[in-house]
Amino acid sequence: MGNLLSIAGWDRAALEAFFPRADAHLALLGNPSRPTPLAGRWVASLFFEDSTRTRVSFEAAATSLGLHVMNWSAKGSSVSKGETLLDTARNVDAMGPAAIIMRHPSSGAADLVARHVRCAVLNAGDGTHEHPSQALLDCFTLWKRWGGFAGRRVAIVGDVLHSRVARSNTLALRALGAEVVLVAPPTMMPAGVEALGASATHDLDAVLPTVDAVMTLRVQLERQQHAFFPSPREFSRRFCLTEARAARLKAEAVVLHPGPMNRGVEIASAVADGPRSVVMEQVTHGVAVRRALLEMLL
Amino acid sequence: MSPPLLIRGGRVIDPANGMDARADVLLRDGKVAAVGPDLRADGARVVDATGQWVVPGFIDLHVHLREPGEEGKETVLTGARAAVAGGFTAVVAMPNTRPVNDTTLVTELVLSRARAADLCRVYPAGAITRGLKGEELTDHGDLMAAGCVCITDDGRPIMSASLMRRALQWAQQFDVPVMVHEEDLTLSAGGAMTAGEVGTRLGHLPIPPSAEVAMVARDVVLLEEVGGRLHIAHLSCEGSVRLVREAKRRGLRITAEAAPHHFRLDHAAVEEHGTHAKMNPPLRLPSDVRAVQEALADGTVDAIATDHAPHGPADKLVEFDKAMNGIIGLETALPLTLELVHAGKLSVSRAVELLTAGPARVFGLPGGQLGVGAPADVTLVDPEARWTVDATRFFSRSRNTPFHGRSVQGRVTHTVVGGHIKYRNGEVGGSL
Numbered sequence: 001m002g003n004l005l006s007i008a009g010w011d012r013a014a015l016e017a018f019f020p021r022a023d024a025h026l027a028l029l030g031n032p033s034r035p036t037p038l039a040g041r042w043v044a045s046l047f048f049e050d051s052t053r054t055r056v057s058f059e060a061a062a063t064s065l066g067l068h069v070m071n072w073s074a075k076g077s078s079v080s081k082g083e084t085l086l087d088t089a090r091n092v093d094a095m096g097p098a099a100i101i102m103r104h105p106s107s108g109a110a111d112l113v114a115r116h117v118r119c120a121v122l123n124a125g126d127g128t129h130e131h132p133s134q135a136l137l138d139c140f141t142l143w144k145r146w147g148g149f150a151g152r153r154v155a156i157v158g159d160v161l162h163s164r165v166a167r168s169n170t171l172a173l174r175a176l177g178a179e180v181v182l183v184a185p186p187t188m189m190p191a192g193v194e195a196l197g198a199s200a201t202h203d204l205d206a207v208l209p210t211v212d213a214v215m216t217l218r219v220q221l222e223r224q225q226h227a228f229f230p231s232p233r234e235f236s237r238r239f240c241l242t243e244a245r246a247a248r249l250k251a252e253a254v255v256l257h258p259g260p261m262n263r264g265v266e267i268a269s270a271v272a273d274g275p276r277s278v279v280m281e282q283v284t285h286g287v288a289v290r291r292a293l294l295e296m297l298l
Numbered sequence: 299m300s301p302p303l304l305i306r307g308g309r310v311i312d313p314a315n316g317m318d319a320r321a322d323v324l325l326r327d328g329k330v331a332a333v334g335p336d337l338r339a340d341g342a343r344v345v346d347a348t349g350q351w352v353v354p355g356f357i358d359l360h361v362h363l364r365e366p367g368e369e370g371k372e373t374v375l376t377g378a379r380a381a382v383a384g385g386f387t388a389v390v391a392m393p394n395t396r397p398v399n400d401t402t403l404v405t406e407l408v409l410s411r412a413r414a415a416d417l418c419r420v421y422p423a424g425a426i427t428r429g430l431k432g433e434e435l436t437d438h439g440d441l442m443a444a445g446c447v448c449i450t451d452d453g454r455p456i457m458s459a460s461l462m463r464r465a466l467q468w469a470q471q472f473d474v475p476v477m478v479h480e481e482d483l484t485l486s487a488g489g490a491m492t493a494g495e496v497g498t499r500l501g502h503l504p505i506p507p508s509a510e511v512a513m514v515a516r517d518v519v520l521l522e523e524v525g526g527r528l529h530i531a532h533l534s535c536e537g538s539v540r541l542v543r544e545a546k547r548r549g550l551r552i553t554a555e556a557a558p559h560h561f562r563l564d565h566a567a568v569e570e571h572g573t574h575a576k577m578n579p580p581l582r583l584p585s586d587v588r589a590v591q592e593a594l595a596d597g598t599v600d601a602i603a604t605d606h607a608p609h610g611p612a613d614k615l616v617e618f619d620k621a622m623n624g625i626i627g628l629e630t631a632l633p634l635t636l637e638l639v640h641a642g643k644l645s646v647s648r649a650v651e652l653l654t655a656g657p658a659r660v661f662g663l664p665g666g667q668l669g670v671g672a673p674a675d676v677t678l679v680d681p682e683a684r685w686t687v688d689a690t691r692f693f694s695r696s697r698n699t700p701f702h703g704r705s706v707q708g709r710v711t712h713t714v715v716g717g718h719i720k721y722r723n724g725e726v727g728g729s730l
Contacts, residue, residue, distance in 0.1 A: 008499075085617055106617030107490075107501035108572070127619065129501025167501060191504060192495030226488070 002297045003114045004122045007132045007171040015176055018136065018292065019143045025295070026288035029064070036066025038298055043067050044092045046102040047124070048074040048085075048109075053259050053283060054124045054133070058101050061290035067298075070097065085109060086116055093117035098298045102126075107164075120297050128162050134258050135168035137289040139176060141282050142213055145254060149176040155207050158217030158239055158266050159228070160184040160193070165258045166217055170198050183207055185238065187228045204239055208248045215256045216241050216267045232265045242268045246276060254278045302326040302339045303717055305676060308347030312354060313651035314658075314667035323352055325674035325717040333668055345719075347678055350711060351646075354654040354666050355387025355418075355675030358628065359477075359555055360452070360531060360603035363389075363420070366407060367396025372608035372695045374411035374420060377628070380606070380694035381418045382721040384628040385653075385710035387675035388419035388665060389606075393430070394453045400425035400436045402444035409445050416728050417720050418713075419675075421447040421663065426465050426476065430454050435461070435468060442472045447661045450477035452531055453578075457483055459516055466526035475527040475553070475661055478517060480538070481579065485509035490619045492580040496565045502618060505580050511537035518545045521552060529660055530554040532605050534579040536589035543598040553660045554593070555603035558627055558634035561590045563700065571700035573614045573621035577605075591643050594652060601657035604631050608696030625701075626694050630687055632679065633706035640707065674717035683709035693726055 010018075028034040043062050047055055059069045072092070074080075079088060085104065092100060099120040102110055107127030114121040125131040139149075146152060154173050160166045160182045173180050174197040182189065182198045193200050201207060208214070219235060229235040241255060246268075249255075255267070255276045263269045272279060305323040310333060312318075322337035323330065331339075363377040372380075374391070381389050391408055393399030399408065405422045412420035424441030428434045430451045438449055449469060456462040456478065469476050486509040491497045493504030514530060518541055521528045530542060533554040545552045559577060564584045567575040575581055593599040607624025614621050635653060638644040644652075658666025665673045689702040713721035719730040 084612075086615060104617070106619045108618045112572075112615075112617060127501050128503060161503075164501060167499070190498040191493040192498050195495035196499065 003120055004132050004293055004297060005110050005114055006123065006130045007135050007168045010172065010175060012175050012177065015139065015172060019140055021296065022140050022285070022289045022292040023144070025291040026285065029288060034064070037295060038098070039066030041067055041098040041298065042070055043099045043101055044070045044072060044097040046072050046089070046092065046100055048079070048102070048104040049125070051103055051124070053286065054103065057283070057286040058124060058290050060287050062294055065291055065294055067098070067294065085113065089113040089117055093119050099294070122293065122297065125164055127164065129164055130168045131164040132168050133286070133290055133293060134165050135172040136293070137282055137286040138169055138215065138256055138258070139172045140289050141256065141278055141285050144285070149173065149178040152213070153179040153181065153211045154213045154215065155181050155183050155211040156215045156217065157183040157204060157241065159188045159219050159223065160217065161188040161190045162220060162223065163217045169215060170196050174198070181207055181211065183239070185229060185235070205245065205248070208245055209250065211253060212250060213254050213256060214241060214249065218258065218260060219262055219266050221262065221265070236265050240264070240266055240268060241271050243270045246271045246274070249276065256282055258282070300718065302331065302342040303674070303714065303719070304337060304339050304342040304344045305347050305352050305678065306344055308350045308352035308678065310352045310668065311647055311650045312668040313647045314655035315669050317668070318647055323668060323676060325676065325714065328674050328716045330668050330670055330672045330674055332670060345678070345712060349680070349682070351679040351681055353650045353677050353679060354668050355677050355713065355715065356385045356631070356653040357388045357657040357663060357666055358386050358604050358606065358631070359390045359601055359657045359660060361389045361391060361606040361628065362394065362608060363391045363408070364608055365395060365411060366404065370695070371610055374408060375415040376693065376695040377606070378412065378415040378417035378420060379726045380626070380628040380692060382713040382715065382726055383693045383710070384630070385632050385677040385679065385713050386418055386628055387677065387713060387715045388421065388663060390421045390423050390447060390661065392452045393423050393425040393450065398425050398430050399423070400428050402440050405441060405444040405446055417726065418715050421445070421661070423447065423452070423477065424449045426451045426456060427461065432456050432458060432461060435465060438469050438474060439472055442474055447663060448475045448477045448529065450479070450531065452477065452479045455479055455481045455483060455513055459520065462517060463520045463524055466520055466528065467524050470526045473527070475529045477529040477531050479531050480510045480513035480517065482509045482512050485512065491568055491576065492565045492582050494565050494583055496568055500568065502568070507535045507537055507582065507586070510535055510579050511541065514538045514541045518550065518552065521545070521550050527551045532557045532560060532579055532603070533590065533593065533599060534560045535582050535586040539589045539593045539598055543593065546598065553600045554598065555601040555657070555660070556590050556594060556599045557603060557605045558631050559625060559700070561587060561594060562634050562637060567700055573616070573618055574625060574698055574700040576618060576621050576623055577625065578623035591638060594638065595644055595648060599652070600660050602631060602635055602652040603657065604628055608694055609698045610696060614698050625699050626692070626696050629692050629694065630699065630701045632710055633708045634701070636681070636708040637706070674714060676714040677710060678712035679708060680711050681708050683707065685709055
């Protein structure tokens, strides 16, 4: 039994071995008589933060493997009575799940829990640290298109500072041999991203013709209060993937978004729903990738 | 009256008196009575210090004893036990207790607990502002008269420049140092660790160095304008070092201390030690660590101070961004300082000075030297002893340290306060 805490532990060989497994699960998704190899066991879904895609995707993956899913959310739990994260996690662990699937607003929270419980821990997003299953499904989506990553260049655009998706994807794409360019306003670019193997710029227009894929990140609009950007309008002037900008991409370049989208802020509707968008593929692939993860780790 | 104590045959290192030689030290009636070769004293108790360093008792300008209010983490007694175990004969107790030491009642309580503990000297620090709120000044004169040796809102900055200016002015009447925790809260807000590649990888939001440096700059400007004495607590980064060095060169009355964690660890420690490497100011970049080391050597920093900050598991075994800041330091300060000696970055006498005469000068405290007539506060160090830090054996009530398991060299064997042995080879007591 293993954990999924970070992409940091996944090297190229592990990633390349994983994609065919995810692909096999993708083929099973529409098959009503698919096997349920994990039947009789259960997992706890602990979401300390709101989620649509990740939560439903993990639950769909788990139930389709025969797992029961026990749902828990911070609202209405003993968290509101001041119970600590570790006490909550240890109590759930004592009920005997095969895994805890958790999302939490603090960076490092999944790692902390994993060091204090017996069951497996799957990180469904921890603060501004990592979102490993998202990176796996994003890279799986690109792998399906490209077959490999050599010579490929990917731009990750937007609020990189606060993005766990950007961190996990940078690690995964670099491990796979792709080039990564992070595009963010100076207020939203973390220090020392070169150490992650990425290059950094705030000039989206210069980057667009050079890349094979663009990952647009959700802008957390509440960050405006802290002056990370002056207004959604000014942000979108510089960083929104508009139709005009998308037209400057290479012919085969694709557009990804982890959701939820702020249409018209970081991505125009015409692009999000347009021919380059693989957003819905990402969502479908998410279920296959999470099936593969659960089967592999449990 | 207890018998004299004769510490025989050690290497006496007393930087304030320019001494580094093999000699005996005779302590009588709570004072240093004589230092020299082949001393004799009828009826004296003799401690054989062959192969050991005999140095002035260490003085720590910055400890949190947590009493009153958080006795589960530390008390004056347990903190004093940790102090003497670490070779400290005097500590300055920060005022951020509950209630805050902003009135003489609290000062007197701390002093009475220290008398009852009867281990090391405990000097209370009074608050600059009532309740550490940064709004109204405390009665500085009252606090000084009751026994406080400095005023500080440690743990919190004085965000109002105007209030800081007034504090420097008011405190001058009592010639009391104003000790400051330099942090512009608008710059550090939301941050959990130093800005850099480690924080970026771990997803911890950044605290920029400017949060400290900008406040040091502001306070140097105020000091120059209105005068007074300014002491910078836990100086941690290159920009602050430059400002303090420059201010000293211009003759301003500014002093600074540095904590062992800021000269022995950089931000990479967060990856290994998690919340036990969460501090405020945060562990910085390797270039900052080097700058602090140089500042210790060249006199920019006057004192090594531990910022001993006891916390329990409820404060540390939590999410990183929710964890309390700080680590305990009294029982590891000496070997961590000696690491700089072993690395050739500090001379032995400078290292000793930073733990003794340096801090004594900063707050004008007695001790820190072994001249005849000085307080009989002496620490004996076995410089060759190799040992492994074991937090489970600490005398402190808390265990929060990233140095557990570290192999170190140099160990306190005896701590003598006022001529009485308060610590000897692992034992703490009133009359060893």
